[in-house]
Amino acid sequence: MHIPNGFKEQVEELAKALFYCVVETSVNEDLQLEKLKSSFFEISKGLDCGVCELKWEQFKQGLKTLRPILRLDAEAAFNNDPAAKSLREVYLAYPGFYAITMYRISHVLWNIKIPILPRMISEYAHGVTGTDIHPGAKIGQSFFIDHATGVVIGETAVIHNNVIIYQGVTLGGIKVEKDMEGEKRHPTILDNVTIYANATILGGDVVIGKNSTIGANVWITQSIPEGSLVTYKSDIRISNK
Secondary structure, eight states, rough: OOTTTTHHHHHHHHHHHHHHHHHHHSSSSHHHHHHHHHHHHHHHTTTTOOOOHHHHHHHHHHHHHHHHHHHHHHHHHHHHHHTTOOOOHHHHHHHHHHHHHHHHHHHHHHTTTTSSSEEEEEEEEHHHHOEEEETTTTEOOSSSEOOOOTTOTTOOOOSSSOOOOOOOEEOOOOOOOOOGGTTSSOOEEEETTTTTTTTEEETOOOOEEEOOEOOOOOOOOOOBBBTTOOOOOOOOOOOOO
């Protein structure tokens, strides 16, 4: 297998440029994307992606839908984090927002069946933010990941609207077997759910009901009814030395 020298870095530079293209309102998207076209085709050729003009047009149209969606993600961060002082701060300084943006870009590629490249973009974001979102996951609007580090969202996870996730959360599979490829292996999170730090939710048939709150450090392998509060009680004792 031949991998050209500096190829991963080339993908990272493309990902960085795409970030500014989809979030910067003063940028002419068509003009900016035309500047990126040659790089996109060069990378695709190196990956044997079979990209053609039709795929490029589909990618462009998909990217053009992202700006208002990302605005909702940024507003979710601003509205739910008292430390956020402005939307500009969210756009420029929040690793969770950056990870979500890279996910949404890679998800466009995933939906038009371009191989490898969406995974490379998601792994670039993983390395930068500590957040691992598979491009095949389905994520709704107004999504907020606070602190970001250690979050894992698997390929077949489904997240509905107005969901908040804190650091260390895993939406994973209860079994890892190659013959499960193509099956739903990761949980579904319905609207208005908050999942606190280091919670682990496993299994493709697990559904977290809307308006539920999942407390920190819980381990869930079964569905949770709507409007639930799930907590883990640890036995911590404090006494004089």
